[in-house]
Structure formats: structure tokens, C-alpha cells
Amino acid sequence: xxxxxxxxxxxxxxxxxxxxxxxxxLIKPEMALAAWNKSAFDAKSMDAALAxxxxxxxxxxxxxxxxxxxxxxxxAVVPVGVVSNLPKxxxxxxxxxxxxxxxxxxxEIPEGTMADVQTRVKMGQTSDVFAVVKADGKFYVAxxxxxxxxxxxxx
Amino acid sequence: xxxxxxxxxxxxxxxxxxxMSLHSDFARAAQAAxxxxxxxxFGNVSxxxxxxxxxxxxxxxxxxxxxxxxxxxxxxxxxHLVGERLLKHFGIPAGSLEAHAYSxxxxxxxxxxxxxxxxxxxxxTLVKKMKASRPGALLLDGGDTWQGSGTALWTNAxxxxxxxxxxxxxxxxxxxxxTYGAERVKEIEEKDFAGQIDIVAQNVKTTDxxxxxxxxxxxxxINGVPVAIVxxxxxxxxxxxxxxxxxxxxFGIRDEDMQQAVDAARAEGAQVVVVLSHNGMDVDLKxxxxxxxxxAIMGGHTHDGMPAxxxxxxxxxKTLVTNAGSNGKFLGVIDFEVKSGKVTDxxxxxxxxxxxxxxxxxxxxxxxxxxxxxxxxxxxxxxxxSEGLLYRRGNFNGSWDQLIVDxxxxxxxxxxxxSPGFRWGTTILPGDTITMEHLLDQTAITYPWTTLxxxxxxxxxxxxxxxxxxxxxxDPYYQQGGDMVRVGGLQYSFNxxxxxxxxxxxMMLNGKxxxxxxxxxxxxxxxxxxxARDAGPAVWDVVAGYxxxxxxxxxxxxxxxxxxxxxxxxxxx
Numbered sequence: 001x002x003x004x005x006x007x008x009x010x011x012x013x014x015x016x017x018x019x020x021x022x023x024x025x026l027i028k029p030e031m032a033l034a035a036w037n038k039s040a041f042d043a044k045s046m047d048a049a050l051a052x053x054x055x056x057x058x059x060x061x062x063x064x065x066x067x068x069x070x071x072x073x074x075x076a077v078v079p080v081g082v083v084s085n086l087p088k089x090x091x092x093x094x095x096x097x098x099x100x101x102x103x104x105x106x107x108e109i110p111e112g113t114m115a116d117v118q119t120r121v122k123m124g125q126t127s128d129v130f131a132v133v134k135a136d137g138k139f140y141v142a143x144x145x146x147x148x149x150x151x152x153x154x155x
Numbered sequence: 156x157x158x159x160x161x162x163x164x165x166x167x168x169x170x171x172x173x174x175m176s177l178h179s180d181f182a183r184a185a186q187a188a189x190x191x192x193x194x195x196x197f198g199n200v201s202x203x204x205x206x207x208x209x210x211x212x213x214x215x216x217x218x219x220x221x222x223x224x225x226x227x228x229x230x231x232x233x234x235h236l237v238g239e240r241l242l243k244h245f246g247i248p249a250g251s252l253e254a255h256a257y258s259x260x261x262x263x264x265x266x267x268x269x270x271x272x273x274x275x276x277x278x279x280t281l282v283k284k285m286k287a288s289r290p291g292a293l294l295l296d297g298g299d300t301w302q303g304s305g306t307a308l309w310t311n312a313x314x315x316x317x318x319x320x321x322x323x324x325x326x327x328x329x330x331x332x333x334t335y336g337a338e339r340v341k342e343i344e345e346k347d348f349a350g351q352i353d354i355v356a357q358n359v360k361t362t363d364x365x366x367x368x369x370x371x372x373x374x375x376x377i378n379g380v381p382v383a384i385v386x387x388x389x390x391x392x393x394x395x396x397x398x399x400x401x402x403x404x405x406f407g408i409r410d411e412d413m414q415q416a417v418d419a420a421r422a423e424g425a426q427v428v429v430v431l432s433h434n435g436m437d438v439d440l441k442x443x444x445x446x447x448x449x450x451a452i453m454g455g456h457t458h459d460g461m462p463a464x465x466x467x468x469x470x471x472x473k474t475l476v477t478n479a480g481s482n483g484k485f486l487g488v489i490d491f492e493v494k495s496g497k498v499t500d501x502x503x504x505x506x507x508x509x510x511x512x513x514x515x516x517x518x519x520x521x522x523x524x525x526x527x528x529x530x531x532x533x534x535x536x537x538x539x540x541s542e543g544l545l546y547r548r549g550n551f552n553g554s555w556d557q558l559i560v561d562x563x564x565x566x567x568x569x570x571x572x573x574s575p576g577f578r579w580g581t582t583i584l585p586g587d588t589i590t591m592e593h594l595l596d597q598t599a600i601t602y603p604w605t606t607l608x609x610x611x612x613x614x615x616x617x618x619x620x621x622x623x624x625x626x627x628x629x630d631p632y633y634q635q636g637g638d639m640v641r642v643g644g645l646q647y648s649f650n651x652x653x654x655x656x657x658x659x660x661x662m663m664l665n666g667k668x669x670x671x672x673x674x675x676x677x678x679x680x681x682x683x684x685x686x687a688r689d690a691g692p693a694v695w696d697v698v699a700g701y702x703x704x705x706x707x708x709x710x711x712x713x714x715x716x717x718x719x720x721x722x723x724x725x726x727x728x
Contacts, residue, residue: 016268069407070632073393126655147633150621151394152575152683 040103046095046130048100053093054139055132061086061140066131067118068146077120080104086135092117098127113150123148129137188512191252192284194339197502198369198492200427201289205284205324206455207481209303210315211685212523214271214510216582217482218546219460221259224726226651227629231725234436234459234478238728242629245462256459256484258508259728263544263584273483275318276515276523281486282322283516285710289490291377293325296352297455297479298433302331303579304594305504306637310337314526316347326353328435330389330456334601337401349535355386355431357416369402371416374378374425380493383420383450387413387432387442391571391635397602399685408438408632409706410445416555417448426496428562429453429489433530435636436478440467451489451497454478456636457476458548458578460485477503481579484508534592537700541589543710547597549579550626550726551649552641552713553579555597559694560643560678562701562710567607567691569678570664571615572644575623576638576719585710586638589702590696598680598695605691612662613671619647619659627651627658642714645669649716661717 040052050056067081082092092115093106104121115133126147133140171706225235236244238258247253256272286292296319301312312335319327332340344354357371390408393401394474409726417428428449428688432439435456443452444467451464452474460480467474479487485505492500527534547553552560556574561574583589610618618640625635639649646663662669669675680694704706721727 040227070630071391071394071635073391073405073407074398094255145633147624147628149394149625149635151398152681154398 020146037106039107039123041101043102046101046102050132053091053103053106055093055130055134055141056139057098058139058141060131060143061133061155064133064142066129066142066144067144068129068144070122070146071149075123075125078123078146079118079130080121080146081116081118082133084097084109084131084133084135086115086133086140088136089115091134093119093129093132093133094119096121096127097130098124098125099123116147154155159282182255185512186511188252189218190707191506192281192513194288194488194504194506196286196288197588198494198500200378200380201292201415202382202429202453202489203285203286203292203294204402204431204453204477204487205278205294205477205483205485206433206453206479206487207297207299207458207579208273208483209481209596210307210599211483211581211596212275212318212527213307213426214277215482216266216271216584217273217484217705218262218266218544218548218582219259220549220709221728222549222551222726223459223722224550224627224651224721226364226627229437229631230379230510233461233465234457235726237726238352238726240725244403248460252509253462253507254363256509262546263583264291264418266584268281269509270511272510274510274515275322275483276346277510277513278324278483278486278508278624279503279516279519280513281506285486285488287536288324289488290394293375293382293384294323294717295429295431296324296327297431297453298328298330298332298388299455299481300327300332300580300599303482303596303599304336305534305592305599306527308599308601309338309530310526311339312343316343317526318522320347320351321519324352324386325375326431327387327388328356328388328433329354329359329369330432331600333388333392333395333404333504334396335400337404350483352366353384353445355384356388357412358406359388360391360697361613362405364670365405371412372420374420374423380426381424382427382429383417383423383425385416385420385430386427387412387430387434389435389636390438392541395635395637395670395683397683397685400601408434408442412443412454413453414446414448417446421448424525426493427491427498432456435631436461436476437632437634438632439476439478439634440465441631443467443476444469446474449474449476450491451475451501453487453489460505462505474505475501477505480503480582502650506627521665534590534595536591538589538591538594539705539708540700541587541708542585543708544585545583545711546710547588548578549580550638552716553584554711554713556641557599557643557711557713558708559698560641562698563605563678563680563694566644566697566701567605567678569644571674573618573677573679574641574643576626578636578638589708590705591699592697594695594702595707596699598693600681602681602683603693603695604687604689604692605697606682607686607691608677608679610677611671612669612673612675615645615669615675615677616659616662616671620656623649623658624655628655642716647716648719652720659716678690
């Protein structure tokens with residue numbers, strides 16, 4: 001366990017991780033705001049969400065890896081990560097097909113940055129999780145099923 | 156105590172003179188045992204593997220399943236074989252001692268002939284015998300060791316912790332251990348086990364930063380050969396069991412992390428890499444096809460006593476997958492020949508532990524007596540006599556669970572009762588007395604509360620479908636490894652190969668169709684949500700009350716769903 005890291009974060013107190021990073025000058029509030037695409041986050045169907053980010057019908061790609069549990073331990077905080085090995089990846093979106101609003105997160109990837117993102121999403125039921133990537137001007141997609149179960153009755 | 160062959164035969168002779176072999180089958184069995192336990196050593200690296208003993212310190216009966224269905228790619232393959240199909244697949248003669256050990260066939264009669272299985276004092280004798288012929292051999296414990304008995308529950312697992320130290324366990328991984336709470340597990344690791352037993356689990360990480368909670372692997376030197384034991388705890392612990400017991404630990408299958416652990420162990424010089432796994436066999440088989448560099452996955456969880464390993468090919472070579480049954484009934488023995496830095500050949504045997512054929516180890520027997528002494532009165536309370544065979548294991552209701560759901564319906568005035576699809580729990584022969592100890596063998600958990608809930612027909616179906624998918628999802632990584640929830644009161648039809656949400660149909664209660672919008676009173680136990688803590692009295696108190704009033708339990712026919720599309724499935728007899 002990395003206690004130093006823990007202590008550093010504890011010292012951040014009520015600021016939280018984002019606040020801490022902002023306080024350290026690593027993230028400026030306007031960077032988060034600039035990425036906000038209201039119509040995409042409000043979309044109620046996969047087609048609408050894809051259209052809102054300008055993806056249309058993206059091509060399947062084996063160069064996108066989704067890291068997520070096969071069965072979620074807690075539907076309220078499901079860890080999802082995406083790595084894109086596509087050259088010139090500029091944008092990564094995470095969509096949860098069965099959520100009321102599909103688009104859970106989107107990331108702008110500055111040039112020269114490794115496209116390796118992680119977040120936590122909320123899931124009410126078993127669903128495919130999609131990673132939509134824009135690379136060199138074109139859109140690509142990969143998916144993985146994440147099961148949300150009632151629990152119990154095992155072993 | 157180390158016993159050579161001559162001493163072992165003397166003990167057998169004394170046992171025979173003592174009247175144990177009055178039955179001619181047993182005399183033949185004793186001769187077979189001489190061959191069975193005289194396993195010729197092989198190679199230069201040996202590992203002994205026990206798993207899922209579920210805290211059974213004393214010899215018990217354990218009936219293997221007659222329903223263990225495989226669907227999709229699992230159809231007809233180990234471990235989804237029962238009865239004669241299993242014997243045929245593994246070339247085991249019908250009617251033999253081993254046929255009794257590995258199958259449910261003719262169970263009650265054969266159990267009377269051959270006697271009880273397991274028991275730590277008898278297991279200790281076998282472990283010593285194997286270690287004597289295999290210098291440097293390690294004893295691996297696949298977990299589900301601290302839970303499953305009254306004494307384990309009441310001593311907060313201390314009886315099993317001390318028994319495992321005495322038995323000489325070297326490395327272990329976890330599942331039900333976690334239901335004693337994260338603090339208790341760490342206390343045992345850091346204090347009781349320090350310098351003696353390593354807990355390994357590459358797939359347990361903190362929920363915040365994914366820091367490792369346990370060592371991912373250990374490397375032990377066996378006769379000059381560095382051998383890595385990588386741990387894989389039960390991936391779905393916080394889902395199948397209460398998450399509040401280990402709130403800061405995250406589990407999961409984690410193939411990529413497993414590959415990294417194997418590669419790191421190889422880079423550190425390991426010439427043999429073995430995964431000590433609590434994935435369950437179907438998950439192990441899939442993992443063996445995806446992760447390279449593992450010589451063997453020695454597995455448990457699904458309680459499959461498989462006489463021979465399954466050999467799985469992958470991009471890097473071949474991996475053996477074994478599963479060593481449950482309840483202390485078996486000891487797996489793997490011998491590797493390691494030459495020029497790698498495994499060149501192997502032998503594997505899953506030895507059944509027949510208590511009448513293995514004398515009790517005196518030191519272990521004395522320990523068990525001591526640890527049980529304060530609880531003997533409580534454990535030996537006679538609750539009722541059972542006229543029929545009581546067993547749990549199988550994909551659907553066993554007779555023991557039928558008794559539990561019948562008791563819940565009667566005592567709690569419910570329409571329907573659910574009992575979890577646990578695979579542990581011992582067996583009672585026809586005519587035997589059910590004691591409090593037997594009842595605790597079926598129920599001793601750290602969250603034993605009963606619940607009575609008003610549920611709509613729709614909710615009931617959702618629950619059945621949810622559990623069904625955990626058992627029959629065609630992709631093993633989406634399975635949890637338990638059996639189907641046991642159901643009392645309700646009849647239904649069931650198609651294991653149908654899609655999620657469409658397996659359960661024709662739900663009937665007392666001859667009437669269950670209505671989606673109607674409300675029913677549903678009894679259950681072992682709730683995983685924190686809100687349900689202390690919901691109602693412990694299940695053993697409810698069932699004990701029922702048994703005391705019944706005095707005699709008549710022959711029970713378990714409530715089986717009407718199965719669709721399973722005709723000829725080799726996982727059903």
C-alpha cells in the first residue's frame with residue numbers, strides 16, 4: 001500500500017481529487033467546461049448519442065481495449081477503463097447502452113498523449129459498455145458486457 | 156508421525172481384526188486401499204492440494220451430485236458429468252471404491268460399506284504419508300476452509316486456523332474466509348499465520364487505488380527448483396457474499412493481472428508456476444486458455460472431484476486444470492518432473508480420504524477433541540430422525556434444502572421459500588439422527604438471518620432468472636459458481652440454454668399460476684444487503700424448531716423444476 005500517496009490525498013481534505021489537481025494547477029476549470037457537450041450527455045438512445053458526438057456508425061476495432069469487471073461488485077461505482085492503440089487518437093467516449101442517458105464520460109486526448117483513461121460509472125442493470133474512439137478523424141468502437149446482479153445465493 | 160508402508164499395513168490389519176471388515180466389500184476395499192495410498196513417487200517437485208473442506212474437522216458423508224449440467228461449450232465435458240457418464244469418461248470401474256468416492260451411484264448402500272470420508276485426523280495421516288514419499292512437497296489449501304461448521308463459526312475461525320497450522324498447510328487462497336470480515340482475515344494472516352502459512356491472491360485489490368491486499372504469489376524452493384504459487388481468490392466474493400464484510404476490497408477475475416503475475420514469477424526465476432485458484436472449474440478452464448505460462452491451475456469452489464486433470468492448450472503451451480472436490484473428501488497429489496528449468500512430465504492423482512482406511516493421526520485427533528469440547532453438548536442435541544437420505548449438492552433442490560425450505564414455509568407462515576444454492580453441506584444416511592451439528596453443517600455462516608418479504612410475482616421471476624444466469628450463462632466468466640437457488644412452494648419449468656430472462660416459465664403455486672402483479676410472502680435466509688442485518692432469527696434456530704416438533708422426517712422428494720432441452724445431457728442422471 002502506498003501510504004505516502006494516501007497521506008497526500010488525505011491532506012487534500014475536502015478538496016477532493018479534482019479540487020486537489022485544480023489547486024495544483026494541473027487542471028483548469030475551463031478545461032472541463034470546454035469539453036461539455038450537453039446534447040450528447042442528454043441523448044436517450046445510442047443512435048442519438050453517437051450522432052451528438054458526430055460518430056455516426058463507427059467501425060469495430062480490435063485496437064481498443066475496455067477494462068471493466070465481467071460482473072459489477074457495486075452497480076453504483078463500476079470501474080471502466082479504455083485504452084486506444086489507434087494512431088492519432090484524439091477523443092474517447094464511454095457509453096452504457098442500458099442507462100437512461102447513454103454517454104457516461106468523454107475525454108479529449110491532446111496530441112502526443114497516451115490514450116489510457118479510467119473512470120467510475122453507475123449502472124442500474126446488465127448492459128453492454130461501449131468505448132467510442134476518434135482517431136485520425138475517423139470513429140471506431142469496441143464493446144464489453146458488464147453484468148449487474150442481485151447478488152447472494154452463491155458459493 | 157510418519158508412517159512407512161509396513162506400519163500402514165499393520166494398522167489396516169488391526170482395523171480389520173477390530174471388525175471393520177466384516178463386510179466382504181470392505182475387505183476388498185482394504186486391499187484396494189493398500190494400492191490406492193501406496194502412490195509411487197514421480198519426478199522432483201510435488202504439491203498436495205486440498206480445497207473447500209468447509210471446516211469439517213471430523214469424518215462425514217458427502218454425496219456427489221446427480222445433476223451438474225453443462226451448457227454451450229461446457230456440454231459433456233468435465234466437470235459436467237455425473238454417475239455412469241463420469242465413471243466411463245475417467246475409466247473408473249463401476250461398483251469400485253473409487254466409483255463410490257467420485258459418484259452418487261448407489262450412495263446410501265456404498266456409504267454404509269465404506270464408511271465416512273475426510274476428517275482432519277485422517278487427512279493428516281495421508282498428508283504425512285505423501286510427504287514421507289515426496290520430500291519437499293508443499294501442502295496447498297484452496298480456501299473455503301474456515302467456514303461450514305458450528306465450531307468454526309463460534310471460534311471465529313480459530314479452530315480451522317490452528318488445525319491448518321497443525322496439518323502443515325504452506326500456502327492458501329480465499330473465499331468464505333472473507334465473510335469473517337477484512338480485519339479478521341488480516342489479523343490471522345499477520346499474527347497466526349506469520350512465518351508459516353502464506354495467503355496469496357493476485358486478484359484482491361483495494362477499491363480506491365487498486366493496491367494489492369495480499370501477496371500475488373510466493374516462490375518456494377522444492378529440491379532446488381524454484382516453484383511459484385500464484386493465488387486467485389474467489390472473484391465474486393463481494394457479490395455472492397455480503398460486500399459490507401470486505402468494503403475496501405475489490406476482487407474480479409483479472410486475466411491481465413494474472414498474466415503479469417505469472418510473467419513476474421517466471422522473471423524471478425520460477426521454473427514451475429502453479430495457480431492456486433478459487434475461480435471454480437469452468438472459469439479455470441477459460442483462464443487456462445487465455446493466460447500463458449501456467450503449468451497447472453489447482454482449483455476448487457465448484458466442488459468438482461475430478462479424477463484426472465483437463466489439459467488446456469493456449470498460445471504458450473499447455474496448462475493442466477484440476478479440481479479437488481470438497482468437505483475434506485479428497486487430497487490432490489501432483490508430481491512434476493522438472494528438467495533444464497522446465498516441466499517435462501507429470502503425474503496426478505485425486506486420492507479419496509476414507510476414514511476407515513486411514514488411521515487417525517493422534518496429535519490432530521487430540522487437537523480436534525480439545526477444540527470441540529466446550530461445544531459438544533450444543534452440537535450433539537438430537538433434533539429429529541431422518542427416514543430418507545439428506546444431501547444438498549446438485550444444480551437444483553437437494554433433499555436437505557427441501558427440508559430447510561419446508562421448515563421456513565411452516566415456521567414463518569410463508570407462501571414460498573428460497574434457500575441459497577450453496578454447494579457445501581454434509582450428507583445424512585437414511586435412519587440417522589439429525590443433530591444440531593448436522594444442521595449447522597448446512598447453515599453456519601456469519602450472516603444467517605432469516606427474512607420474510609412481500610414480493611410480486613414479477614420480482615420472484617426476476618430473482619430466479621438472475622440466479623439462473625449466474626449458473627448457466629454460456630460464458631463462464633459471467634458465472635458465480637453456486638447452484639440454482641432452492642425453491643419451496645413454487646413449481647416452475649426451466650430451460651438452461653435459453654437467454655437471460657427467458658429460462659424460467661410456468662411458475663405455479665398450489666396449482667395456480669403465479670401472477671406478475673400479485674403479492675406473495677417469501678421466506679429466505681443469508682441476505683447479502685447490509686440493511687438486512689439481524690432481519691430475523693438465525694436460520695438454524697428456525698429449522699431446529701421445526702425439526703424438534705417433527706421428531707421424524709419422512710422420505711423427502713426434492714422439488715425439481717421441469718427441465719426443458721436437457722434430455723440426454725451427461726450432466727444429469
